[in-house]
């Protein structure tokens with residue numbers, strides 16, 4: 001099964017609050033784990049990192065990983081005006097050129113900053129990707145039952161936390177059929193709000209929800225987030241210097257491994273450098289990648305190599 005690891009490699013540009021952070025150390029930790037397990041990954045980088053720490057981009061590419069773009073300075077590309085789009089394309093061109101200088105390879109993928117917000121880009125933004133020969137984009141975030149059963153969310157004591165506690169106590173999340181039903185319910189709004197392709201009907205969207213997978217949108221392969229983001233398990237305000245609770249780490253590993261076991265044709269893991277590359281959270285990457293590698297089912301693929309979309 002095609003399996004891809006994505007890092008939103010954004011450093012302090014994507015952090016919700018400014019915290020002391022050393023990107024070089026986190027990068028060494030991430031590359032160490034990936035190398036040990038023979039896994040390859042996609043690093044979605046901001047233009048700012050390319051400008052300020054170019055040696056890290058070269059190191060990552062030299063280790064066999066893909067470099068894709070995660071915005072220039074992590075600005076949300078939703079609702080762009082014509083002027084925004086002109087700036088967006090100028091930024092892309094500059095960042096692409098610098099990445100080619102550093103790695104010898106032209107980036108062909110874009111992971112949208114603030115994933116959920118734009119859902120899909122507007123037509124003018126797609127025109128830009130088309131002109132520039134992009135092969136894939138990643139915009140779609142999906143909700144998972146396992147986010148609600150995370151110890152962090154349960155501990156919050158709000159409605160979602162209480163529901164998560166109930167699901168966890170009753171063991172409902174261990175029944176596969178209920179997990180699937182919960183997944184469809186959680187994401188039902190996508191049937192109305194998003195379309196898997198321009199002409200897709202609501203029925204087609206519902207069918208897609210039963211078996212979410214990469215799909216074609218215009219000339220791009222849209223690669224949705226097919227497992228929860230690390231920040232959805234561990235808090236978007238995780239402090240790089242402080243460890244997460246062991247129960248949160250364990251829940252995240254168990255959840256990701258189970259989602260991998262349930263996936264059929266394509267699976268991806270989705271992390272942030274400042275979350276997973278720091279403190280005890282590197283353990284999540286290590287244990288999850290070790291499990292996937294040992295399963296014998298995974299074929300590590302880069303997004304630029306083309307994970308074939310099911311919904312052509």
Ligand SMILES: [Zn+2]
Nearest residue numbers: 008010014113
């Ligand atoms: Zn980001």
